[in-house]
Amino acid sequence: MLNEHATYLLHPIGIVRSVLIKPEDAPRQGFLGAPEAWIEIYPQYRDALQGVNVNDEVTVLTWFHLSDRSILKVHPRSDPSRPLTGVFATRAPVRPNPIGLHRVTVLEIVPARGIRVQPLEAVDGTPVIDIKAVLREAKD
């Protein structure tokens, strides 16, 4: 039954391979100087890459597996002088379902491995849960 106690199971489709190791080394947003990274796609999902091309912009969805899911309010940008704000009014990685959205450019495609992208502010080992085309008209 569809109600607030229903839950859904995410199956990662791949994993981030990055020079970023510790969350505190990651910029808060990709456009703040994040490095390139590989998105290694697990073999059973690689057919879903067909039609992704170099220079495409795509939205990568990650799962911030290190995040505290119980936090509902944060000081934006981790700045204690900013008033506590609900996480739905922010992009903080702590949130009930810690999904990250990353707009990146595809730099390289290796069908037996995955795609190289930039910029990506997720640490090495972050699970990847989806990749979506960016629609010019959709703005996201």
Next chain:
Amino acid sequence: MLNEHATYLLHPIGIVRSVLIKPEDAPRQGFLGAPEAWIEIYPQYRDALQGVNVNDEVTVLTWFHLSDRSILKVHPRSDPSRPLTGVFATRAPVRPNPIGLHRVTVLEIVPARGIRVQPLEAVDGTPVIDIKAVLREAKD
């Protein structure tokens, strides 16, 4: 252990209430004439709305609970004359983790209920899994 067999559990934070009842009535993208809708937030997550304001643009993440998760290739826009394309090169609702991204404008906030937004191309009863601020610089 972090590997391709790890799974993650999503807890819906709310639910869509919309005049759209059947998936075939929903436009393919919000900007293609989708209606306004209520996002009813479950009581335990309502504190996370603090700081969301009327006229804000936010990205709503939904879970397409009716989608087939086993499909890796589709004919874009359901047009059989278009060649089969990997779902990661599209925004088709069928995908291994059927998460929808919806950029909407907040029309009304009722703290004891949720937010009214537009346009939203998700049917009534669709689980909502996150709401994120839109950063002007992030383009998503």
